[in-house]
Amino acid sequence: MDPIRNPYAPGAGSQPPELAGREALLDAASVALDRVKAGRHERSFIAVGLRGVGKTVLLNRVRELAEARNYRLALIEAREDQPLPLLLLPHLRRLLLELDRLGQLSEVVKRALRVFKSFLTAIRLRQGDLELVLDIDPERGSADSGQLDADLPELFVALGRAAKDRGAAVLLLIDELQYIAEDELGALIMALHRTAQESLPVLLVAAGLPQLVGQMGRSKSYAERLFAFPEIGALNDADARRALAAPAASAGISYTDEALDEILAQTQGYPFFLQEWGYCAWNIARLSPICRQDIDKATIEAIRKLDSSFFRVRFDRLTPRERDYLRAMADLGDGPLRSGDIADRLGISVMTAGPLRGGLIRKGMIYSPAHGDTAFTVPLFGAFMRRSMPVWSPRAASKDRRKP
Numbered sequence: 001m002d003p004i005r006n007p008y009a010p011g012a013g014s015q016p017p018e019l020a021g022r023e024a025l026l027d028a029a030s031v032a033l034d035r036v037k038a039g040r041h042e043r044s045f046i047a048v049g050l051r052g053v054g055k056t057v058l059l060n061r062v063r064e065l066a067e068a069r070n071y072r073l074a075l076i077e078a079r080e081d082q083p084l085p086l087l088l089l090p091h092l093r094r095l096l097l098e099l100d101r102l103g104q105l106s107e108v109v110k111r112a113l114r115v116f117k118s119f120l121t122a123i124r125l126r127q128g129d130l131e132l133v134l135d136i137d138p139e140r141g142s143a144d145s146g147q148l149d150a151d152l153p154e155l156f157v158a159l160g161r162a163a164k165d166r167g168a169a170v171l172l173l174i175d176e177l178q179y180i181a182e183d184e185l186g187a188l189i190m191a192l193h194r195t196a197q198e199s200l201p202v203l204l205v206a207a208g209l210p211q212l213v214g215q216m217g218r219s220k221s222y223a224e225r226l227f228a229f230p231e232i233g234a235l236n237d238a239d240a241r242r243a244l245a246a247p248a249a250s251a252g253i254s255y256t257d258e259a260l261d262e263i264l265a266q267t268q269g270y271p272f273f274l275q276e277w278g279y280c281a282w283n284i285a286r287l288s289p290i291c292r293q294d295i296d297k298a299t300i301e302a303i304r305k306l307d308s309s310f311f312r313v314r315f316d317r318l319t320p321r322e323r324d325y326l327r328a329m330a331d332l333g334d335g336p337l338r339s340g341d342i343a344d345r346l347g348i349s350v351m352t353a354g355p356l357r358g359g360l361i362r363k364g365m366i367y368s369p370a371h372g373d374t375a376f377t378v379p380l381f382g383a384f385m386r387r388s389m390p391v392w393s394p395r396a397a398s399k400d401r402r403k404p
Protein backbone atom coordinates (compact mmCIF):
# COMPACT_ATOMS: atom_id res chain seq x y z
CA MET A 1 0.00 0.00 0.00
CA ASP A 2 1.08 3.59 -0.51
CA PRO A 3 3.61 4.28 2.28
CA ILE A 4 2.74 7.96 2.25
CA ARG A 5 -0.80 7.13 3.34
CA ASN A 6 0.32 4.67 6.03
CA PRO A 7 -1.93 5.55 9.00
CA TYR A 8 -0.07 3.70 11.76
CA ALA A 9 2.09 5.58 14.24
CA PRO A 10 4.81 3.47 15.86
CA GLY A 11 6.95 5.65 18.10
CA ALA A 12 7.34 7.01 21.60
CA GLY A 13 4.40 9.26 22.38
CA SER A 14 3.06 9.19 18.78
CA GLN A 15 -0.70 9.65 18.84
CA PRO A 16 -2.22 6.43 17.43
CA PRO A 17 -4.79 6.71 14.64
CA GLU A 18 -7.25 4.84 16.90
CA LEU A 19 -6.81 5.13 20.66
CA ALA A 20 -8.41 1.79 21.44
CA GLY A 21 -9.42 0.40 24.81
CA ARG A 22 -8.92 3.47 26.97
CA GLU A 23 -12.47 4.78 26.94
CA ALA A 24 -13.26 3.92 30.57
CA LEU A 25 -10.13 5.63 31.79
CA LEU A 26 -10.74 8.74 29.73
CA ASP A 27 -14.33 8.90 30.94
CA ALA A 28 -13.09 8.72 34.53
CA ALA A 29 -10.56 11.45 33.77
CA SER A 30 -13.30 13.69 32.33
CA VAL A 31 -15.40 13.23 35.44
CA ALA A 32 -12.41 13.96 37.68
CA LEU A 33 -11.60 17.14 35.75
CA ASP A 34 -15.20 18.34 35.96
CA ARG A 35 -15.46 17.56 39.66
CA VAL A 36 -12.22 19.29 40.63
CA LYS A 37 -13.17 22.32 38.60
CA ALA A 38 -16.48 22.43 40.47
CA GLY A 39 -14.59 22.44 43.79
CA ARG A 40 -15.41 18.82 44.64
CA HIS A 41 -13.05 16.22 45.94
CA GLU A 42 -11.47 13.81 43.49
CA ARG A 43 -8.48 11.52 43.69
CA SER A 44 -5.53 12.31 41.48
CA PHE A 45 -4.58 9.35 39.33
CA ILE A 46 -1.44 7.69 38.20
CA ALA A 47 -1.53 5.36 35.22
CA VAL A 48 0.99 2.56 35.54
CA GLY A 49 2.12 0.17 32.86
CA LEU A 50 5.02 -1.36 31.00
CA ARG A 51 7.02 0.33 28.26
CA GLY A 52 5.08 1.09 25.10
CA VAL A 53 1.56 0.48 26.41
CA GLY A 54 0.44 4.03 25.70
CA LYS A 55 0.97 5.99 28.91
CA THR A 56 2.30 9.10 27.20
CA VAL A 57 -0.44 9.21 24.57
CA LEU A 58 -2.98 8.79 27.34
CA LEU A 59 -1.56 11.80 29.19
CA ASN A 60 -1.75 13.75 25.94
CA ARG A 61 -5.43 12.91 25.63
CA VAL A 62 -6.05 13.98 29.22
CA ARG A 63 -4.26 17.22 28.42
CA GLU A 64 -6.69 17.82 25.54
CA LEU A 65 -9.65 17.09 27.83
CA ALA A 66 -8.28 19.58 30.34
CA GLU A 67 -7.63 22.21 27.68
CA ALA A 68 -11.22 21.91 26.52
CA ARG A 69 -12.22 22.70 30.11
CA ASN A 70 -9.96 25.70 30.36
CA TYR A 71 -7.57 24.15 32.85
CA ARG A 72 -4.22 25.76 33.56
CA LEU A 73 -1.67 23.10 32.67
CA ALA A 74 1.81 22.00 33.54
CA LEU A 75 3.15 19.16 31.40
CA ILE A 76 6.28 17.68 32.88
CA GLU A 77 8.47 14.74 31.92
CA ALA A 78 10.58 13.50 34.82
CA ARG A 79 14.08 12.36 34.03
CA GLU A 80 16.63 10.28 35.86
CA ASP A 81 18.62 12.44 38.27
CA GLN A 82 16.52 15.59 37.81
CA PRO A 83 15.35 16.94 41.18
CA LEU A 84 11.60 17.52 41.43
CA PRO A 85 11.85 21.23 42.37
CA LEU A 86 13.87 21.94 39.23
CA LEU A 87 11.21 20.25 37.12
CA LEU A 88 8.31 21.98 38.83
CA LEU A 89 9.52 25.51 39.35
CA PRO A 90 9.40 26.94 35.83
CA HIS A 91 5.87 25.59 35.46
CA LEU A 92 4.63 26.81 38.83
CA ARG A 93 6.08 30.23 38.12
CA ARG A 94 4.32 30.41 34.76
CA LEU A 95 1.03 29.21 36.25
CA LEU A 96 1.17 31.82 39.00
CA LEU A 97 1.97 34.62 36.58
CA GLU A 98 -0.90 33.48 34.35
CA LEU A 99 -3.25 33.54 37.33
CA ASP A 100 -1.95 36.97 38.25
CA ARG A 101 -2.75 38.33 34.81
CA LEU A 102 -6.17 36.73 34.77
CA GLY A 103 -8.02 39.55 36.48
CA GLN A 104 -7.93 42.48 38.87
CA LEU A 105 -5.30 42.67 41.56
CA SER A 106 -5.84 39.80 43.97
CA GLU A 107 -4.14 39.58 47.35
CA VAL A 108 -4.48 35.76 47.33
CA VAL A 109 -2.63 35.52 44.02
CA LYS A 110 0.02 38.01 45.08
CA ARG A 111 0.57 36.03 48.24
CA ALA A 112 1.04 32.84 46.18
CA LEU A 113 3.68 34.65 44.15
CA ARG A 114 5.45 35.74 47.33
CA VAL A 115 5.33 32.21 48.72
CA PHE A 116 6.79 30.99 45.46
CA LYS A 117 9.56 33.54 45.75
CA SER A 118 10.49 32.44 49.25
CA PHE A 119 10.36 28.79 48.16
CA LEU A 120 12.78 29.66 45.39
CA THR A 121 15.14 31.45 47.71
CA ALA A 122 15.03 28.66 50.24
CA ILE A 123 16.10 25.93 47.91
CA ARG A 124 18.86 28.22 46.72
CA LEU A 125 18.32 27.73 43.08
CA ARG A 126 20.64 29.55 40.83
CA GLN A 127 17.89 31.83 39.72
CA GLY A 128 19.95 33.61 37.10
CA ASP A 129 20.70 30.36 35.29
CA LEU A 130 17.11 29.32 35.43
CA GLU A 131 15.82 32.75 34.54
CA LEU A 132 13.35 32.35 37.34
CA VAL A 133 13.49 35.97 38.31
CA LEU A 134 10.39 37.28 40.02
CA ASP A 135 9.95 40.93 40.74
CA ILE A 136 8.22 40.49 44.06
CA ASP A 137 9.21 40.33 47.73
CA PRO A 138 9.30 36.88 49.31
CA GLU A 139 6.73 35.91 51.94
CA ARG A 140 9.15 35.29 54.78
CA GLY A 141 8.41 32.24 56.89
CA SER A 142 6.33 30.54 54.21
CA ALA A 143 7.63 27.62 52.19
CA ASP A 144 11.19 28.63 53.00
CA SER A 145 12.27 26.09 55.61
CA GLY A 146 14.41 24.32 53.03
CA GLN A 147 12.55 21.07 53.80
CA LEU A 148 10.77 20.03 50.65
CA ASP A 149 8.09 18.03 52.46
CA ALA A 150 7.11 21.13 54.42
CA ASP A 151 7.64 23.76 51.73
CA LEU A 152 6.06 22.07 48.74
CA PRO A 153 2.69 21.55 50.47
CA GLU A 154 2.67 25.23 51.46
CA LEU A 155 3.44 26.27 47.94
CA PHE A 156 0.74 23.99 46.49
CA VAL A 157 -1.85 25.31 48.92
CA ALA A 158 -0.95 28.90 47.99
CA LEU A 159 -1.21 27.97 44.31
CA GLY A 160 -4.52 26.17 44.84
CA ARG A 161 -5.99 29.12 46.71
CA ALA A 162 -4.83 31.48 43.99
CA ALA A 163 -6.44 29.29 41.32
CA LYS A 164 -9.66 29.09 43.32
CA ASP A 165 -9.66 32.86 43.76
CA ARG A 166 -9.56 33.22 39.97
CA GLY A 167 -12.19 30.54 39.38
CA ALA A 168 -9.50 28.52 37.62
CA ALA A 169 -8.26 24.94 37.99
CA VAL A 170 -4.76 23.52 37.68
CA LEU A 171 -3.75 20.17 36.18
CA LEU A 172 -0.25 18.81 36.68
CA LEU A 173 0.64 16.14 34.17
CA ILE A 174 3.81 14.24 35.02
CA ASP A 175 5.15 11.51 32.77
CA GLU A 176 7.84 8.98 33.82
CA LEU A 177 7.03 9.70 37.47
CA GLN A 178 9.08 6.64 38.57
CA TYR A 179 12.24 8.70 38.05
CA ILE A 180 11.38 11.03 40.96
CA ALA A 181 13.34 10.17 44.12
CA GLU A 182 11.27 8.67 46.93
CA ASP A 183 11.68 11.57 49.38
CA GLU A 184 10.59 14.03 46.69
CA LEU A 185 7.65 11.81 45.80
CA GLY A 186 6.72 11.94 49.47
CA ALA A 187 6.71 15.75 49.37
CA LEU A 188 4.58 15.74 46.22
CA ILE A 189 2.11 13.34 47.84
CA MET A 190 1.87 15.55 50.92
CA ALA A 191 1.37 18.63 48.79
CA LEU A 192 -1.54 17.01 46.96
CA HIS A 193 -2.91 15.71 50.23
CA ARG A 194 -3.07 19.26 51.54
CA THR A 195 -4.76 20.70 48.46
CA ALA A 196 -7.27 17.82 48.51
CA GLN A 197 -8.05 18.47 52.16
CA GLU A 198 -8.94 22.06 51.34
CA SER A 199 -10.80 20.98 48.16
CA LEU A 200 -8.57 23.26 46.13
CA PRO A 201 -8.73 22.93 42.34
CA VAL A 202 -5.40 21.15 41.81
CA LEU A 203 -5.26 17.72 40.18
CA LEU A 204 -2.34 15.47 39.31
CA VAL A 205 -2.52 13.00 36.46
CA ALA A 206 0.70 11.09 36.08
CA ALA A 207 2.12 8.00 34.44
CA GLY A 208 4.99 5.67 35.07
CA LEU A 209 6.34 2.15 35.20
CA PRO A 210 4.64 -0.36 37.53
CA GLN A 211 7.27 -0.02 40.28
CA LEU A 212 5.75 3.39 40.96
CA VAL A 213 2.97 1.92 43.10
CA GLY A 214 5.54 0.51 45.53
CA GLN A 215 7.65 3.68 45.45
CA MET A 216 4.63 5.81 46.34
CA GLY A 217 3.58 3.43 49.12
CA ARG A 218 7.07 3.48 50.63
CA SER A 219 7.19 7.30 50.49
CA LYS A 220 3.84 7.73 52.21
CA SER A 221 1.75 4.84 53.38
CA TYR A 222 -1.49 6.74 52.74
CA ALA A 223 -0.59 7.26 49.06
CA GLU A 224 -2.69 4.25 48.11
CA ARG A 225 -5.82 5.91 49.47
CA LEU A 226 -5.00 9.31 48.09
CA PHE A 227 -4.43 8.25 44.49
CA ALA A 228 -6.00 5.85 42.04
CA PHE A 229 -3.50 3.70 40.16
CA PRO A 230 -5.22 2.50 37.00
CA GLU A 231 -3.15 -0.15 35.26
CA ILE A 232 -2.79 0.18 31.56
CA GLY A 233 -1.52 -2.72 29.55
CA ALA A 234 -2.01 -4.83 26.47
CA LEU A 235 -5.30 -4.32 24.65
CA ASN A 236 -7.92 -7.05 24.81
CA ASP A 237 -8.75 -9.01 21.69
CA ALA A 238 -11.54 -6.76 20.40
CA ASP A 239 -9.68 -3.52 21.10
CA ALA A 240 -6.46 -4.78 19.51
CA ARG A 241 -8.39 -5.75 16.36
CA ARG A 242 -10.02 -2.33 16.29
CA ALA A 243 -6.66 -0.57 16.77
CA LEU A 244 -5.48 -2.28 13.57
CA ALA A 245 -8.63 -2.48 11.48
CA ALA A 246 -10.21 0.94 12.06
CA PRO A 247 -7.35 3.09 10.64
CA ALA A 248 -7.12 0.83 7.57
CA ALA A 249 -10.90 0.86 7.10
CA SER A 250 -10.96 4.65 6.89
CA ALA A 251 -8.69 4.29 3.87
CA GLY A 252 -10.90 1.54 2.38
CA ILE A 253 -8.46 -1.26 3.28
CA SER A 254 -9.30 -4.40 5.27
CA TYR A 255 -7.55 -7.38 6.85
CA THR A 256 -8.47 -11.05 6.65
CA ASP A 257 -9.32 -12.66 9.98
CA GLU A 258 -6.20 -14.85 9.76
CA ALA A 259 -4.04 -11.77 9.24
CA LEU A 260 -5.43 -10.11 12.36
CA ASP A 261 -5.15 -13.37 14.34
CA GLU A 262 -1.48 -13.58 13.45
CA ILE A 263 -0.72 -9.97 14.42
CA LEU A 264 -2.46 -10.50 17.74
CA ALA A 265 -0.45 -13.66 18.36
CA GLN A 266 2.83 -11.89 17.53
CA THR A 267 2.18 -8.68 19.47
CA GLN A 268 0.10 -10.08 22.33
CA GLY A 269 -1.96 -6.92 21.98
CA TYR A 270 0.76 -4.51 23.13
CA PRO A 271 -0.02 -1.11 21.63
CA PHE A 272 3.45 -0.16 20.42
CA PHE A 273 3.87 -3.52 18.70
CA LEU A 274 0.42 -3.26 17.13
CA GLN A 275 1.45 0.02 15.54
CA GLU A 276 4.73 -1.45 14.36
CA TRP A 277 3.09 -4.54 12.81
CA GLY A 278 0.32 -2.49 11.23
CA TYR A 279 2.88 -0.11 9.79
CA CYS A 280 5.02 -2.87 8.27
CA ALA A 281 1.99 -4.83 7.01
CA TRP A 282 0.61 -1.74 5.26
CA ASN A 283 3.87 -1.09 3.42
CA ILE A 284 4.33 -4.73 2.42
CA ALA A 285 0.77 -5.56 1.28
CA ARG A 286 -0.10 -4.86 -2.37
CA LEU A 287 -3.84 -5.53 -2.24
CA SER A 288 -6.74 -5.36 0.16
CA PRO A 289 -7.52 -7.41 2.17
CA ILE A 290 -4.15 -7.61 3.91
CA CYS A 291 -3.61 -11.36 4.26
CA ARG A 292 -1.67 -13.86 6.35
CA GLN A 293 1.26 -13.99 3.87
CA ASP A 294 1.65 -10.22 4.16
CA ILE A 295 1.81 -10.55 7.93
CA ASP A 296 4.49 -13.25 7.78
CA LYS A 297 6.69 -10.83 5.86
CA ALA A 298 5.67 -7.96 8.15
CA THR A 299 6.73 -10.00 11.18
CA ILE A 300 10.27 -10.40 9.86
CA GLU A 301 10.47 -6.68 9.13
CA ALA A 302 8.88 -5.60 12.43
CA ILE A 303 11.19 -7.79 14.52
CA ARG A 304 14.20 -6.53 12.60
CA LYS A 305 13.16 -2.95 13.32
CA LEU A 306 12.41 -3.58 16.99
CA ASP A 307 15.64 -5.48 17.54
CA SER A 308 17.69 -2.66 16.08
CA SER A 309 15.91 0.15 17.95
CA PHE A 310 13.31 -0.35 20.70
CA PHE A 311 15.02 -3.37 22.26
CA ARG A 312 18.56 -2.49 21.21
CA VAL A 313 18.76 0.90 22.98
CA ARG A 314 17.91 -0.86 26.20
CA PHE A 315 20.30 -3.76 25.64
CA ASP A 316 23.16 -1.35 24.90
CA ARG A 317 22.80 0.28 28.33
CA LEU A 318 23.46 -3.00 30.13
CA THR A 319 26.70 -4.30 31.59
CA PRO A 320 27.71 -7.89 30.70
CA ARG A 321 26.58 -9.10 34.14
CA GLU A 322 23.23 -7.36 33.75
CA ARG A 323 22.81 -9.05 30.38
CA ASP A 324 23.47 -12.40 32.01
CA TYR A 325 20.82 -11.66 34.63
CA LEU A 326 18.22 -10.80 32.00
CA ARG A 327 19.27 -13.74 29.85
CA ALA A 328 18.80 -16.05 32.82
CA MET A 329 15.32 -14.59 33.27
CA ALA A 330 14.58 -15.18 29.58
CA ASP A 331 15.70 -18.78 30.05
CA LEU A 332 13.16 -19.32 32.78
CA GLY A 333 10.11 -17.93 31.00
CA ASP A 334 8.22 -14.74 30.20
CA GLY A 335 5.99 -14.19 33.23
CA PRO A 336 7.04 -12.92 36.67
CA LEU A 337 9.82 -15.07 38.14
CA ARG A 338 10.96 -15.82 41.65
CA SER A 339 14.17 -13.86 42.28
CA GLY A 340 15.61 -16.96 43.96
CA ASP A 341 15.07 -19.00 40.79
CA ILE A 342 16.93 -16.41 38.72
CA ALA A 343 19.89 -16.45 41.11
CA ASP A 344 19.84 -20.28 40.97
CA ARG A 345 19.87 -20.21 37.19
CA LEU A 346 22.92 -17.94 37.33
CA GLY A 347 24.57 -20.19 39.90
CA ILE A 348 24.92 -17.33 42.41
CA SER A 349 23.30 -16.60 45.75
CA VAL A 350 20.29 -14.31 46.13
CA MET A 351 22.54 -12.01 48.18
CA THR A 352 25.07 -11.70 45.35
CA ALA A 353 22.28 -11.17 42.82
CA GLY A 354 20.71 -8.43 44.97
CA PRO A 355 22.78 -5.42 43.83
CA LEU A 356 22.59 -6.59 40.23
CA ARG A 357 18.81 -6.80 40.46
CA GLY A 358 18.66 -3.40 42.21
CA GLY A 359 20.69 -1.80 39.41
CA LEU A 360 18.37 -3.24 36.77
CA ILE A 361 15.34 -1.94 38.65
CA ARG A 362 16.88 1.55 38.77
CA LYS A 363 17.55 1.38 35.05
CA GLY A 364 13.86 0.60 34.59
CA MET A 365 14.55 -2.77 32.95
CA ILE A 366 12.80 -4.94 35.52
CA TYR A 367 10.44 -4.44 38.44
CA SER A 368 9.00 -6.37 41.28
CA PRO A 369 5.29 -7.12 40.71
CA ALA A 370 5.09 -8.77 44.14
CA HIS A 371 7.55 -9.32 46.95
CA GLY A 372 10.36 -11.59 45.77
CA ASP A 373 9.16 -11.59 42.17
CA THR A 374 10.89 -10.09 39.18
CA ALA A 375 9.51 -9.24 35.74
CA PHE A 376 10.56 -7.33 32.61
CA THR A 377 9.24 -3.76 32.20
CA VAL A 378 9.52 -4.12 28.42
CA PRO A 379 6.97 -6.47 26.86
CA LEU A 380 8.42 -9.37 24.85
CA PHE A 381 11.93 -8.58 26.14
CA GLY A 382 12.57 -12.20 27.08
CA ALA A 383 12.18 -13.30 23.47
CA PHE A 384 14.55 -10.52 22.41
CA MET A 385 17.17 -11.69 24.93
CA ARG A 386 16.91 -15.22 23.55
CA ARG A 387 17.34 -13.91 20.00
CA SER A 388 20.30 -11.69 20.82
CA MET A 389 22.12 -14.22 23.01
CA PRO A 390 21.09 -17.51 21.38
CA VAL A 391 23.85 -19.62 22.88
CA TRP A 392 24.08 -18.95 26.56
CA SER A 393 24.73 -21.01 29.60
CA PRO A 394 25.15 -19.89 33.18
CA ARG A 395 28.51 -21.60 33.32
CA ALA A 396 29.81 -19.68 30.31
CA ALA A 397 28.40 -16.54 31.90
CA SER A 398 30.34 -16.99 35.12
CA LYS A 399 33.48 -18.00 33.18
CA ASP A 400 33.20 -14.84 31.09
CA ARG A 401 32.95 -12.79 34.21
CA ARG A 402 36.26 -14.15 35.47
CA LYS A 403 38.02 -12.81 32.39
CA PRO A 404 39.82 -9.56 33.13
Ligand SMILES: Nc1ncnc2c1ncn2[C@@H]1O[C@H](COP(=O)(O)OP(=O)(O)OP(=O)(O)O)[C@@H](O)[C@H]1O
Pocket residue numbers: 009010011012013014015016017018019020021022049050051052053054055056057058243271272273274275
Ligand atom coordinates in the same frame (compact mmCIF):
# COMPACT_ATOMS: atom_id res chain seq x y z
N1 LIG B 1 -4.74 2.65 23.00
C1 LIG B 1 -3.91 2.51 21.98
N2 LIG B 1 -4.32 1.94 20.82
C2 LIG B 1 -3.46 1.82 19.79
N3 LIG B 1 -2.19 2.22 19.80
C3 LIG B 1 -1.72 2.80 20.91
C4 LIG B 1 -2.56 2.97 22.04
N4 LIG B 1 -1.85 3.56 23.01
C5 LIG B 1 -0.61 3.76 22.50
N5 LIG B 1 -0.53 3.32 21.25
C6 LIG B 1 0.70 3.34 20.42
O1 LIG B 1 1.71 2.71 21.20
C7 LIG B 1 2.96 3.36 21.06
C8 LIG B 1 3.53 3.69 22.42
O2 LIG B 1 2.77 4.71 23.07
P1 LIG B 1 3.40 5.58 24.25
O3 LIG B 1 4.68 6.18 23.81
O4 LIG B 1 2.34 6.47 24.74
O5 LIG B 1 3.71 4.43 25.32
P2 LIG B 1 4.34 4.61 26.77
O6 LIG B 1 3.58 3.70 27.66
O7 LIG B 1 4.42 6.04 27.12
O8 LIG B 1 5.80 4.01 26.56
P3 LIG B 1 7.13 4.34 27.42
O9 LIG B 1 6.96 3.66 28.75
O10 LIG B 1 8.24 3.72 26.62
O11 LIG B 1 7.25 5.83 27.52
C9 LIG B 1 2.73 4.54 20.14
O12 LIG B 1 3.16 4.16 18.86
C10 LIG B 1 1.23 4.74 20.16
O13 LIG B 1 0.74 5.25 18.94
Ligand SMILES: [Mg+2]
Pocket residue numbers: 012013055056057175
Ligand atom coordinates in the same frame (compact mmCIF):
# COMPACT_ATOMS: atom_id res chain seq x y z
MG1 LIG C 1 5.97 7.31 27.56
